[in-house]
Amino acid sequence: MKKLYLHLNANEQASLFIDEIKQSIEKAVATNACVSDVSGDSSLQVDGTQISCLSDATLLGSYGDRLVYVVGDESTAALKDAAAKASALIHKHGHEAFLNSEYASFISDGDALIGFDDGMAGMSLLLQAKMKPLVIDFEQVSYRQRLLRGGRQKEPLARAVMNGIEDGALVFDATAGLGRESMILAHAKAQVLSFERQLPIWIILKDALMRASKSRFFPFTLPKLQTIGTIASYVGEAPEVIYYDPMFPEREKSAVVKKDMFLFRQVIGEDKDIEDFIRIALRLATKRVVVKRPSTAEPVSAVDIQRAYFVDGGQCRFDCYKP
Numbered sequence: 001m002k003k004l005y006l007h008l009n010a011n012e013q014a015s016l017f018i019d020e021i022k023q024s025i026e027k028a029v030a031t032n033a034c035v036s037d038v039s040g041d042s043s044l045q046v047d048g049t050q051i052s053c054l055s056d057a058t059l060l061g062s063y064g065d066r067l068v069y070v071v072g073d074e075s076t077a078a079l080k081d082a083a084a085k086a087s088a089l090i091h092k093h094g095h096e097a098f099l100n101s102e103y104a105s106f107i108s109d110g111d112a113l114i115g116f117d118d119g120m121a122g123m124s125l126l127l128q129a130k131m132k133p134l135v136i137d138f139e140q141v142s143y144r145q146r147l148l149r150g151g152r153q154k155e156p157l158a159r160a161v162m163n164g165i166e167d168g169a170l171v172f173d174a175t176a177g178l179g180r181e182s183m184i185l186a187h188a189k190a191q192v193l194s195f196e197r198q199l200p201i202w203i204i205l206k207d208a209l210m211r212a213s214k215s216r217f218f219p220f221t222l223p224k225l226q227t228i229g230t231i232a233s234y235v236g237e238a239p240e241v242i243y244y245d246p247m248f249p250e251r252e253k254s255a256v257v258k259k260d261m262f263l264f265r266q267v268i269g270e271d272k273d274i275e276d277f278i279r280i281a282l283r284l285a286t287k288r289v290v291v292k293r294p295s296t297a298e299p300v301s302a303v304d305i306q307r308a309y310f311v312d313g314g315q316c317r318f319d320c321y322k323p
């Protein structure tokens with residue numbers, strides 16, 4: 001099982017949503033009891049020296065395919081240390097070398113550590129062996145410029161989703177991820193509810209949206225992130241449009257994947273239930289379901305899933321389906 005370590009202790013903001021995290025975990029455990037062996041090896045010997053020991057880690061529970069721990073300063077330092085050393089090993093001798101090393105018994109592929117790091121805008125996702133932290137910062141200039149340049153007419157996403165839809169209409173972003181497109185839709189005046197089922201991503205997005213709500217740069221109604229989960233468990237007013245941008249399985253393993261997408265894939269893997277979710281979306285949405293695809297890829301189709309039309313987005317395409 002992959003592990004998620006949360007280093008939240010000292011932060012007031014994080015404590016605001018630790019309860020929500022706990023609730024989600026409890027809900028997941030109640031519906032899908034699978035708290036497995038948590039003993040594991042918590043120490044690591046390298047060259048005869050013990051470099052790491054998770055002395056102050058507390059298991060919160062399991063969520064999806066992860067064990068979730070809250071860690072204190074000592075464990076965080078140990079994890080960072082091991083990750084940095086693993087990263088150096090990978091850099092020098094490749095990933096195989098890491099997998100055969102003692103580090104791999106301590107931190108495995110896809111484990112994640114979330115915390116507040118000096119100099120970072122907010123909570124960041126620190127991954128083993130790829131130590132460039134992943135933080136969502138909507139205030140970044142490049143991001144804000146894109147938002148300003150875009151708008152309802154110019155952004156293909158906004159055109160695909162908002163065409164013929166009134167300001168303030170309820171729109172779901174079923175796959176919030178790093179929240180960029182939720183923000184574009186909110187900026188185009190949709191009332192956006194965002195869904196994300198991967199706990200590490202949900203946490204950093206929740207933190208980013210909290211920061212955005214205090215920023216002077218976003219004078220529009222921000223997307224509202226739902227509790228961790230999917231549109232399948234939504235009850236309430238039906239949305240007019242559902243936007244769906246899942247992680248499609250890689251078609252060619254050798255394809256050069258963008259760096260942030262690589263990190264992303266390491267944490268969340270691939271979404272293997274795409275047709276199921278398009279069906280759920282088609283039952284929920286009143287006007288349309290918009291699915292993002294690379295411009296060279298075939299549209300998703302099945303007997304009951306037929307594309308009505310599409311909006312060209314340059315490198316990507318927005319396929320529109322009617323309920």
Ligand SMILES: C[S@@+](CC[C@H](N)C(=O)[O-])C[C@H]1O[C@@H](n2cnc3c(N)ncnc32)[C@H](O)[C@@H]1O
Pocket residue numbers: 174175176177178179180181182195196197198201229230231245246247268271277
């Ligand atoms: C390709 S990314 C989305 C990127 C996003 N559009 C953005 O602007 O950053 C897909 C994300 O959706 C999440 N996801 C995939 N299927 C989901 C589902 N059925 N319900 C909730 N989240 C889902 C994945 O965990 C992942 O974070």
